[in-house]
Amino acid sequence: MTTRSVTATSFSPRRLGGWGFEGRNFPPSPGLLTWLEKRLGETQPFPVFDPTELAVPKGRSLPDLPLETSAAPLDRLAHSRGQGLTDLLRLRSGTVPAIPDGVARPSDSQEVVAILEGCAAAGVRVIPWGGGTSVTGGVNVIPGNQTVITLDLERLSGLEGLDPKSGLATFGAGTSGPALEEALGPHGLTLGHFPQSWELSTLGGWIATRASGQESLGYGGIDDLVAGLDLVAPAGRLELPPLPASAAGPDLRQLVLGSEGRLGVVTSATVRVRPQPERLEVEAVILPSWEVGIEAARRLTQERVPLSLLRLSDETETEVAMTVGLAGHPWMASLVRRWLELRGVKGGGCLMLLGSAGSAGRVRTTFSRGRALLRTLGAVSLGSRPGRQWLADRFRHPYLRDGLLDRGIATDTLETAAPWTALPAVYRATRRALESALAGYDESTAVLCHLSHPYQDGASLYFTVFFRCPADVDLAIERWASLKRTATSAIVAAGATLSHHHGVGSWHAPWLADEIGSDGVRLLESVTDAFDPQGVLNPTVLVDPKDRLET
Ligand SMILES: Cc1cc2nc3c(=O)[nH]c(=O)nc-3n(C[C@H](O)[C@H](O)[C@H](O)COP(=O)(O)OP(=O)(O)OC[C@H]3O[C@@H](n4cnc5c(N)ncnc54)[C@H](O)[C@@H]3O)c2cc1C
Structure with missing residues (x-):
């Protein structure tokens, strides 16, 4: 083994209560805002609180640890919540119910051992923190009497x-x-x-x-x-x-x-x-319908066309992508739509992005195999422009959420996976649940979905939901919790997984037994008890039946 150490790249400061770094933005386009207002109605800006004005309560006293533990109010606040919608709402409105009493940053595994020993002896809870991007309440501090330390692992880097x-x-x-x-x-x-x-x-x-x-x-x-x-x-x-x-x-x-x-x-x-691949290219095609698109995704995967990425948007996500994003200007989108109509695609169709990584020759042969298969299913090629745009923006998309929230539009995402035969029914049940979840509040939602992460036996479905965000943070969280409960119950009832990649955290934990059974939960508990008998480490995630959606 050759050894080389690397220091983490330095960036501008991380944004508190939003995605990414200060100074980086990805504002929603006027087209997207018009599209959303047409479906949700007029919106009011969600107020933003200046976190430096928050009177952060003094932390409880900390045990003796082998390294300095930060008790700085803003540092503790920045480590109080992850990146789920309610985390942003709580941080932006200055209503975070609990924050850690200290933030420890060990620089090697010996320091981690010593911290855990010290915390176990003193009855202190420890929440491991990587990037704090959990969207399942995984790094959130739950209100209680116990002292809490967040263990930021940024120094174990390289x-x-x-x-x-x-x-x-x-x-x-x-x-x-x-x-x-x-x-x-x-x-x-x-x-x-x-x-x-x-x-x-x-x-x-x-x-x-x-x-x-x-x-x-x-x-x-x-x-x-x-x-x-x-x-x-x-x-x-x-x-x-x-x-x-x-x-x-x-x-x-x-x-x-x-x-x-x-x-x-x-x-x-x-x-x-x-x-590293010599090149990564993404091509776009339109399939005549969602059902045909799913069939195309299944065949491309099962016939082992060596793609590195496949993503199929449903009709609504395609409409949004074509109108406001990938096709560029609105006039370009209507040109594309007219061209598709001439090629026999009615109602906009479904956008599929296909990625190939490798040598120029491998990319060429992969796409030519993919195209040949897709032509038999009535696909129309859009070439590489939408794919280039998607690649250029893919890590900027999370910034969009903050720009929407500024305008009073809340966004959340849910994901699952199921066998190919079950996917259409899981899609219909989840979409129906998301569309009707806020009817009791007389509010509409807008729902987009794409299929991605395909396997031989099935694929993941990823839903994005938009709703009007009331300026009252508790009401906003109540609506989100109602939506999340309805959709998660629908996913589980349809026999799909609780999560394909976001994990369980504390927000999905009450449904875990539906997927792995109560004996499965018992087995997990006995394993965690063996390594952490006092429940020092993050005890409110994974195996915790308490509904904490409104925390
Ligand atoms: C905008 C956005 C986009 C996302 N896209 C994706 C995506 O494409 N795919 C995907 O899979 N997820 C995605 N996520 C979810 C999230 O980024 C992932 O769950 C990610 O793996 C979390 O990594 P992290 O380092 O931020 O962990 P954290 O959020 O810090 O922690 C997550 C959980 O892991 C625990 N943990 C963290 N580090 C350690 C450690 N070293 N040892 C033990 N436990 C630890 C924490 O206690 C917590 O329970 C997305 C989230 C956001 C906000």
């Missing part, structure tokens, strides 16, 4: 070892997406894991939530990419070496993947890396 011949790289768990790719770049390597939250999320967070990147079709999800890892817990330690495969009992790596900090703190991991 490349610790590289074995290029085996395609293995070891990183500190706090390494962010950009820092990880920056460290691999000079070696001509990539991990190929690009979640939309890539700019901020970390390797440890991806492992803890069982994350999936946009190019998972080509590279696999994080569960495919992790070869080995180190985990530190109050009553145990795992040092699982990188191995290509093993029949030495159940795979404990897979037990850590998705454990959300309950089982221990991942301090480092060895991941499978590959040569």
